[in-house]
Amino acid sequence: MRNFSTTHFLPGAVLLAILSGPQQASSQPAPAPVRPAPARPAVAPQPRPAAVPRPAAVPGEQPAARPVATAPRGGAACHNGMSFDRFLSELKQKAVAEGVSQRAMAEAAPYLVYDQSIVNRDRGQRVFGQVFTEFSRNRASDGAAKNAQARIRMHQAAFNLAEKEYGVPPAVIAAFWGLESSFGAELGKLHTLPSLVSLAYDCRRSEMFQKETIAALKIVDRGDLTASEMIGSWAGELGQTQFLPTHYFNYAVDYDGDGHRNLLSSAPDVIGSTANYIANGLKWRRGEPWLQEVRAPQNLASSFPWDQADLTIKLPRSKWAQLGVTFADGKPLPNDDLPASMLLPMGRTGPAFLAYANFAAYTEWNNSLIYSTTAGYLAARIAGAAPMRQPSAPVAQLPLNELKELQQLLVRAGFNVGKIDGIMGQLSRTAVKTMQIKYGLPADSWPTAELLARMRGPRAEPAAAVMPQAR
Structure with missing residues (x-):
C-alpha cells in the first residue's frame, strides 16, 4: 500500500509508484503501540491452513520458489562493499537483538536469499498514464461498489464490530479491500522474505527494508504466518489489504478468535486489522466525512479563486458556500465551520470534491492523488453516494x-x-x-x-x- 509498483492493476498496493512517482514519496507515521485486544465475540472463525502451497508460475512473474540469482560481485556500495552474506549475517544479528528467536531465524533461513530480479523490478517501474476519470471508471464502477456492498453483507458481524471498536465505516474498509486485492483474489505469487532481504541489501531504500525484513521475521516468530506462507507482491507486502510487514506486526488483530493474525485467508482478521490501522495508524476521525463531490461555479471562471483549490488550504464549508460551491446535485452546502479543502484532480473543468480531515488517511495510505481520490470516491459510492458527474467535455491532457x-x-x-x-x-x-x-x-x-x-x-x-x- 505504499511505495511500490508494477504495470499490473493488482495487487492495488503496487500501484503507488506508477501513479505518484518518486517526487511524492512521504514518510509514514510511526505505528502506534498495539493496545491489548479487548474481549470480542467470535466472528466467523476460519480454519488456519498448514501452509500456502507454492503457486505455479504465471506470465510476467517468476514462480514462488527460492530465488537463484546471486548478489552483485564487489558488494553494495552503500554497505562499503560488504558482501550479501556478510550483510545478511549482520541483519540477522539485528533481528535477534530485537527479540526474534533462533527458532524463527532457522525457519526463515531458506528464504533469506538474494534475488536480483526483485531489485530490477524496483528500479525499472514503468509509468502509468491514466487520468483520474479513467482510473476511477475502471476501479470505482457501479459493479465495484455493488461487489463491496455484498462483501459487507457477507461479513456484517465483523464490519459492525470494527466500526464500533475503531470508528471506521464499513465502506471505507471495503473500498481499500477491493482496490488492494479484489477481496483476496489477487495477492501476488512471490515469497516475501527474498523480496524484502534483496531490497534491504540494495542501496535505494536499504534502511527501510531492513526494518521490514525484521518485522516479517517477528510475524513468523509470533506465529501468525509461517515463512512458507508468506507469499505476496514482489515488493514484500502481505495480505488482502497489502500491509507492509511493520504495519502487519503492529496493527494486525485476531478477529476470528483462532489465536493467529492471518491477513492472507481470514476475512474477519482482514477487516479488523484494516480498521485498526486506519484508526490508530492513519488517525481516522470517528463520525466525520472524508470526500464529497461538489460543483464549482464554472460560469465564474474569471473570478472564482481557483488557487484556493489545494489540499494544503482548508476553508469552512460556509466559506465555500459563499464562493458558490454546492453539492454535485445543486443542493447548498451546510452553513457550518467544518474545514474542507477543494480537490480538483483534473483541474477546474474536471470533477470537484471537498476533502475533509479524514481524506489525509487516504493520502497516507497511498500518496498517489489518483489512487487516493479513487479510494475515497469508491468508499463514498459504497456508502450510497450518487455516481460522479462526468465532465461536459473531455478534459485535455498533455501527452x-x-x-x-x-x-x-x-x-x-x-x-x-x-x-x-x-x-x-x-x-x-x-x-x-x-x-x-x-x-x-x-x-x-x-x-x-x-x-x-x-x-x-x-x-x-x-x-x-x-x-x-x-x-
Missing part, C-alpha cells in the same frame, strides 16, 4: 513528452519538481499553480497547453514571490 517538457521548464524557472518523468505529483502541481498565477491563468494546478506555450516563450524567471497564500 507524456510535453509533460516532461513542462517539468523541464519549471526546473529552469527555479522549481523543484523531483524527477522529470511526466508524472505530475504534488511538487509539479504546486509549481504549475504558481506559474498559472504569474501568467494570470486560472490557478487550478492542472498542466495545460496554454501554460506550456507561455513557458516556451522568453526564459521564465523564478516565481517564488508569487507563491499562493491561503485566504
Whole structure:
C-alpha cells in the first residue's frame, strides 16, 4: 500500500509508484503501540491452513520458489562493499537483538536469499498514464461498489464490530479491500522474505527494508504466518489489504478468535486489522466525512479563486458556500465551520470534491492523488453516494513528452519538481499553480497547453514571490 509498483492493476498496493512517482514519496507515521485486544465475540472463525502451497508460475512473474540469482560481485556500495552474506549475517544479528528467536531465524533461513530480479523490478517501474476519470471508471464502477456492498453483507458481524471498536465505516474498509486485492483474489505469487532481504541489501531504500525484513521475521516468530506462507507482491507486502510487514506486526488483530493474525485467508482478521490501522495508524476521525463531490461555479471562471483549490488550504464549508460551491446535485452546502479543502484532480473543468480531515488517511495510505481520490470516491459510492458527474467535455491532457517538457521548464524557472518523468505529483502541481498565477491563468494546478506555450516563450524567471497564500 505504499511505495511500490508494477504495470499490473493488482495487487492495488503496487500501484503507488506508477501513479505518484518518486517526487511524492512521504514518510509514514510511526505505528502506534498495539493496545491489548479487548474481549470480542467470535466472528466467523476460519480454519488456519498448514501452509500456502507454492503457486505455479504465471506470465510476467517468476514462480514462488527460492530465488537463484546471486548478489552483485564487489558488494553494495552503500554497505562499503560488504558482501550479501556478510550483510545478511549482520541483519540477522539485528533481528535477534530485537527479540526474534533462533527458532524463527532457522525457519526463515531458506528464504533469506538474494534475488536480483526483485531489485530490477524496483528500479525499472514503468509509468502509468491514466487520468483520474479513467482510473476511477475502471476501479470505482457501479459493479465495484455493488461487489463491496455484498462483501459487507457477507461479513456484517465483523464490519459492525470494527466500526464500533475503531470508528471506521464499513465502506471505507471495503473500498481499500477491493482496490488492494479484489477481496483476496489477487495477492501476488512471490515469497516475501527474498523480496524484502534483496531490497534491504540494495542501496535505494536499504534502511527501510531492513526494518521490514525484521518485522516479517517477528510475524513468523509470533506465529501468525509461517515463512512458507508468506507469499505476496514482489515488493514484500502481505495480505488482502497489502500491509507492509511493520504495519502487519503492529496493527494486525485476531478477529476470528483462532489465536493467529492471518491477513492472507481470514476475512474477519482482514477487516479488523484494516480498521485498526486506519484508526490508530492513519488517525481516522470517528463520525466525520472524508470526500464529497461538489460543483464549482464554472460560469465564474474569471473570478472564482481557483488557487484556493489545494489540499494544503482548508476553508469552512460556509466559506465555500459563499464562493458558490454546492453539492454535485445543486443542493447548498451546510452553513457550518467544518474545514474542507477543494480537490480538483483534473483541474477546474474536471470533477470537484471537498476533502475533509479524514481524506489525509487516504493520502497516507497511498500518496498517489489518483489512487487516493479513487479510494475515497469508491468508499463514498459504497456508502450510497450518487455516481460522479462526468465532465461536459473531455478534459485535455498533455501527452507524456510535453509533460516532461513542462517539468523541464519549471526546473529552469527555479522549481523543484523531483524527477522529470511526466508524472505530475504534488511538487509539479504546486509549481504549475504558481506559474498559472504569474501568467494570470486560472490557478487550478492542472498542466495545460496554454501554460506550456507561455513557458516556451522568453526564459521564465523564478516565481517564488508569487507563491499562493491561503485566504
